[in-house]
Amino acid sequence: MTAPTPVRVRYAPSPTGDPHVGNIRxxxxxxxxxxxxxxxxxxxxEDTDQTRLIPGAVERILESLNWLGLDWDEGPDIGGPYAxxxxxxxxxxxxxxxxxxxxxxxxxxxxxxxxxxxxxxxxQQAEKRPTGYEGKxxxxxxxxxxxxxxxxEPHVIRFATPREGSTTAHDLLRGxxxxxxxxxxxxxxxxxxxxxxxxxxxPVDDFAMKITHVTRGEEWIPSLPRHxxxxxxxxxxxxxxxxxxxxxxxxxxxxxxRHGATSVLEYADAGYLPxxxxxxxxxxxxxxxxxxxxxxxxxxxxxxxxxVSLAPATFDTEKLNWLNGVYLRQMxxxxxxxxxxxxxxxxxxxxxxRPLDRVLVEAVTPLIQERIQTLAEVTPLVDFFWxxxxxTPPAGEFLTKKWAGxxxxxxxxxDAVADAIEALDPFEAAPxxxxxxxxxxxxxxxxxxxxxxxxxxxxxxxxxxxLFESMEIIGQEACAERLRSAATIVRAx
RNA sequence: GCCCUCAUCGUCUAGCGGUCAGGACGGGACCCUUUCAAGGUCCAGACAGGGGUUCGACUCCCCUUGAGGGCACCA
Numbered sequence: 001m002t003a004p005t006p007v008r009v010r011y012a013p014s015p016t017g018d019p020h021v022g023n024i025r026x027x028x029x030x031x032x033x034x035x036x037x038x039x040x041x042x043x044x045x046e047d048t049d050q051t052r053l054i055p056g057a058v059e060r061i062l063e064s065l066n067w068l069g070l071d072w073d074e075g076p077d078i079g080g081p082y083a084x085x086x087x088x089x090x091x092x093x094x095x096x097x098x099x100x101x102x103x104x105x106x107x108x109x110x111x112x113x114x115x116x117x118x119x120x121x122x123x124q125q126a127e128k129r130p131t132g133y134e135g136k137x138x139x140x141x142x143x144x145x146x147x148x149x150x151x152x153e154p155h156v157i158r159f160a161t162p163r164e165g166s167t168t169a170h171d172l173l174r175g176x177x178x179x180x181x182x183x184x185x186x187x188x189x190x191x192x193x194x195x196x197x198x199x200x201x202x203p204v205d206d207f208a209m210k211i212t213h214v215t216r217g218e219e220w221i222p223s224l225p226r227h228x229x230x231x232x233x234x235x236x237x238x239x240x241x242x243x244x245x246x247x248x249x250x251x252x253x254x255x256x257x258r259h260g261a262t263s264v265l266e267y268a269d270a271g272y273l274p275x276x277x278x279x280x281x282x283x284x285x286x287x288x289x290x291x292x293x294x295x296x297x298x299x300x301x302x303x304x305x306x307x308v309s310l311a312p313a314t315f316d317t318e319k320l321n322w323l324n325g326v327y328l329r330q331m332x333x334x335x336x337x338x339x340x341x342x343x344x345x346x347x348x349x350x351x352x353x354r355p356l357d358r359v360l361v362e363a364v365t366p367l368i369q370e371r372i373q374t375l376a377e378v379t380p381l382v383d384f385f386w387x388x389x390x391x392t393p394p395a396g397e398f399l400t401k402k403w404a405g406x407x408x409x410x411x412x413x414x415d416a417v418a419d420a421i422e423a424l425d426p427f428e429a430a431p432x433x434x435x436x437x438x439x440x441x442x443x444x445x446x447x448x449x450x451x452x453x454x455x456x457x458x459x460x461x462x463x464x465x466x467l468f469e470s471m472e473i474i475g476q477e478a479c480a481e482r483l484r485s486a487a488t489i490v491r492a493x
Numbered sequence: 494g495c496c497c498u499c500a501u502c503g504u505c506u507a508g509c510g511g512u513c514a515g516g517a518c519g520g521g522a523c524c525c526u527u528u529c530a531a532g533g534u535c536c537a538g539a540c541a542g543g544g545g546u547u548c549g550a551c552u553c554c555c556c557u558u559g560a561g562g563g564c565a566c567c568a
Contacts, residue, residue, distance in 0.1 A: 014568050049567055114566070121565090130495045131564060156566050174498070183496055183564090191566040198568050222497055222563035245499080246561070253561090283517090287506040290516040309499095309506075312561055316504050319518040329531075370531040381529090433527080451527040463529045
């Protein structure tokens with residue numbers, strides 16, 4: 001889809017915490033749409049609520065975008081032709097717009113206190129009437145209002161919403177949305193601290209920054225009529241509005257901490273890959289034929305924001321895990337190996353010397369590449385390659401199935417394996433397997449039963465990467481040592 | 494309570510008046526196999542309900558039901 005003028009979309013988070021995945025998904029879609037059409041993607045910080053600012057939030061927001069590989073053409077850190085990109089630095093513009101609306105008779109100062117407003121709201125609720133400001137200060141004569149405001153009396157500026165008629169706005173995805181003006185109230189556009197509310201800041205900035213498509217979450221639909229009224233009153237052309245669906249938690253309802261990670265950085269921490277999360281988030285709430293795995297390039301090639309679905313989608317962690325596994329398996333050895341090395345250096349016990357030997361990590365990587373879904377599974381799976389000695393499991397672990405009650409036989413078998421291992425030359429996986437299969441035959445055991453003992457002895461666990469390749473990496477001496485020690489324990493059991 | 498939005502397998506979706514309603518995750522079976530994975534083959538599984546419109550509705554309209562969102566000097 002090609003737009004007549006270059007598409008300009010923006011991601012406009014407020015710095016009140018880490019961006020939620022639902023929020024980030026909208027940013028991904030917006031970014032893809034900009035890149036798909038050859039337009040621009042910008043970032044604007046909506047820091048108009050001084051009471052909710054969280055230090056460091058801006059940095060974390062930008063870090064989240066960076067990690068996902070979303071780049072911006074204009075933003076708080078790099079500036080741009082419409083700077084500044086912090087709303088807190090654009091206060092004069094909002095003031096100006098508000099003054100103009102008051103002068104035009106589209107807005108008025110309101111001197112009602114929060115206590116008064118709270119009281120009004122409770123009264124309305126008690127009487128089961130719609131809540132909302134009923135326009136008390138709208139009747140204050142303009143001259144009197146101006147005088148009181150000039151004398152320093154605390155006040156806000158409210159928009160004088162038309163009482164009659166209805167307002168129709170258009171959403172690219174949903175078509176016309178019409179609301180009776182009577183259901184709207186005189187909402188605040190400028191707060192008493194001089195900061196604008198979102199309702200005012202949004203039209204002023206999106207007009208000034210030449211935004212062509214306002215992309216945001218569905219939660220904004222109810223206030224869309226107010227925004228449209230403001231665009232009109234200000235004499236700004238209306239942009240295209242696109243309200244994406246929300247993301248639901250598995251059980252239904254909002255996705256929250258209770259359901260696991262909710263921010264991008266948490267997913268990074270949990271061992272997910274940027275491309276996998278990007279693919280997954282994009283895919284939840286949007287689809288394209290029979291395809292499921294999309295590279296970034298492919299998405300840019302085919303993504304059209306007009307194709308996103310309207311219904312709220314449920315966050316499917318199982319699918320994310322599977323997709324992450326797909327990306328892990330696709331990764332070039334060197335790249336995966338480096339990621340695994342960094343993970344291990346972060347998680348291995350402190351007595352393991354850093355940096356890790358990359359040659360060893362590269363030997364281990366192919367053994368686990370197709371066995372993990374996230375990087376978080378790496379360390380518990382392969383730590384025995386680095387921890388000097390494994391803790392041999394108790395005899396009971398060994399003496400199950402074929403070996404139940406056969407402590408002596410199992411011990412003998414382990415010793416026999418140790419003998420065979422020590423005699424091996426070269427000490428490589430293929431000949432090792434051949435030799436141990438023959439040995440199983442000699443002992444009169446099934447290969448699998450023998451290998452289970454060896455696995456337990458050498459890796460310390462019943463599930464491990466491929467046995468012989470692992471043993472080759474661990475080394476001849478260490479393997480023999482672990483086998484003998486296990487033999488002793490098993491006999492005693 | 495008032496306003497708004499949405500509705501295809503358990504989940505994410507394709508479909509855009511005529512299809513055996515397709516794919517993916519998850520589930521089941523089998524194959525492969527030294528564990529665990531990965532891989533392969535196959536199976537089960539959906540148009541929320543009721544009215545219209547039409548020669549013909551998953552597709553268009555209305556109602557019901559269900560789900561989600563909003564009703565701040567927060568965004």
